[in-house]
Amino acid sequence: MSGEVLPPIESVSGGSYGVRAGYAQMLALASRYERQAGDLAEMATTGGRVMADGDLLASSVLSPLSFAEAEVQVLDATTGADGLTVRAVGIEADAVGVRAVVAAFVASDAFAQHLGEAIDTTLGRLAGQALPRALPVLLAAGGITYVWWSTLSPREQAEVGAQLTDDLGRLVHDHPDLAQHLVNSGGGLLDGLTGGLVTGSAVLTGAGDGPVHGATTNDAARLMAVLLGDDTDVTVTEVPGVEGGAGVAQPDSLRSLVEQLSMTNDLDEGRGRADLHGAIQVQRVGEEPDDRYIVYLPGTDDMGPLPGPGGLVRDMETNLQLIGGMDNAYGRGVQQAMLDAGLEGKQVMLVGHSQGGMVSAALAADAEFARHFTVQHVVTAGAPTAQVEALPAGTSALHLENRGDAVPLLDGEDNPDQPRRTTVLFDEGTHDVVDNHSLDHYVSGAAAADASTDGSIRDQVEQMRADGFLGSGSGPVQTFVLARSASR
Structure with a gap:
């Protein structure tokens, strides 16, 4: 918006301009050097074949001096001090040097990480x-x-x-x-x-x-x-004709994407209909056969240390299961809701706040989930996701974190620096830990990311647009309510 003061972006890690992407580019350069060295070595053998040509040898009798001069020139160009063979060896050495530097950087990164882990554990x-x-x-x-x-x-x-x-x-x-x-x-x-x-x-x-x-x-x-019961049973109910929640207009930016997520979150009990407590929403963007879907996943509803009544799926038990890399009722419910919505085999984007972001990343990395859906993009807001070590090759993730929000710190580690995974830390935090986790701040953080010129952010957003998730269209929204089974 005109005149709006956006929060500063403090750091961007990962993505197409991240450290790991730099390593990949350096290794690609080494491979290019090796190919060029091979080409030069192949060209160097041409000199020997030329000088061994029968017709050329036969002509040497007619002009021995010119033959000798040509022989010197060819051998100098191929095997001489400045010839192709020497150049090939030099370029090959450069390739080995680049690979050695990358290996040293990777080893240094791993050592630093392991040392930090050891100190914290001790x-x-x-x-x-x-x-x-x-x-x-x-x-x-x-x-x-x-x-x-x-x-x-x-x-x-x-x-x-x-x-x-x-x-x-x-x-x-x-x-x-x-x-x-x-x-x-x-x-x-x-x-x-x-x-x-x-x-x-x-x-x-x-x-x-x-x-x-x-x-x-x-x-x-x-x-x-496990001590809380490790329950994973869930029921999924579609609720038609819901007023409020995510609108039918397709998000055209990161900001509008997070705003849509915030509107899904507002369906919560106390801010909407009580029968929508535990709701998620699925929005179709694009028309068949190019239809794709955005799934909006709100965060924790019950912060109590023990499972409470009411069949809440988004509770502390699910948080613990997600941090521990375990199966959980929220993830199971999301998968079933997407199947019920007819998303089998479709391209999808998962957008989640807090626990919703945790389950988004976990599902994107789950091989069973990938059998049913193609997750092209994940966007998380205020979610600890470092426990998900890697995403599939075709999945990109953008993680928004507000400085002063304690929730993204609950995995105890920084997010992995990977070429298709970008973490954006912005600062709209105060000394109010609870308020810092609010989706209102993440709407502002998303707007700051929209306005950023950082290469990793820009590449992520443009890819979302190219894949058809951000645009100017519209599509229907379905609402599903997830609840723990009554037998709990």
Whole structure:
């Protein structure tokens, strides 16, 4: 909009201009060098064949001096100090050098990542080992704090609570790396608390993701999910004639795409009809046979630590399952809704906020899901997605993250730097951790990405447009409600 102040984009990682894309371009250059060296080496052998030609040798008797001069020239051009053979060897050496540099960079990246993981895990393990011994002191401190708290007036208690919340928000906004490292130490904390019982053992068996081998943050999430029941049963109901939600106008930009997602999110209970709690929406763009579909997936509905009544699919259990890389009711429900909508074999874009972004990335990487649908694009807003290590070769992803939003930090790691995967960090955050996760901010962040000249962002957006997901058309919207089975 004219005169609108857009949030600054702090960093862009991955994508067609990312580090990994640079590595790929360097390796492509090395391959080109090798091909050129091969061509020159092949050309160098021509000199020998020319000089061995029978007719040429026969003519040497008639003009020995000119033959000798020609022989010197040909051999110098092919095998001499500046000849083709020497040049071929030099170019081949350049190719080897480029590959060695890339290998060194990759090894350095891997070492840095593994070192960070080891440090986080070790600190978490030490904390887990120290916690039981420090528990009496912590309980005593907690008791003293409670006595002091009880002496405060309600107004003073509210002021202290607001100050603590503001301090936490300030920490997350100003030092998100600290929060990320704290999350990443969760596996070590689990290992320390259990005295190594989990590491390398078969503690987790049955319906979940199988045994935990080595304690990681993902393992801790899997353990919690199993303790909560690891439920994956879901019912899917189409609700016709829904007013509100995503409009029929095709998104023409990232901003309008996230706005559509926000309107789907507004169908939630308390902001719309109660029977639409747990709704997702599917929009058709384009006409057959070139029809394609955008699937809008809202985020967590229930942040309670334990599964609540009402059959909510988007709850903490699903969050834990997604962080742990496990099957989950939300993902199953989305797949069934898409099949019910007739999307079998169709090209689709998955757009999700928070948990909806997590399930979008997980489904795009799932081989079973790929049997039914061709996921060309994934767009996530405020979602931790680093646990999805790689997407299929034909899938592109754009991840929007707001500085100060703690939710994208909950995977404990940065998103992978991959040529078809771009992470955009913008700053419209305050010290209000909850507000920073709001879709209103992500609409602004999407607008900032639209206005950006960054090559990785531009390539992603233009590819969405070329693939027919962004444009000026319109198409019908279907609404489906996902709920956990009544037997829960």
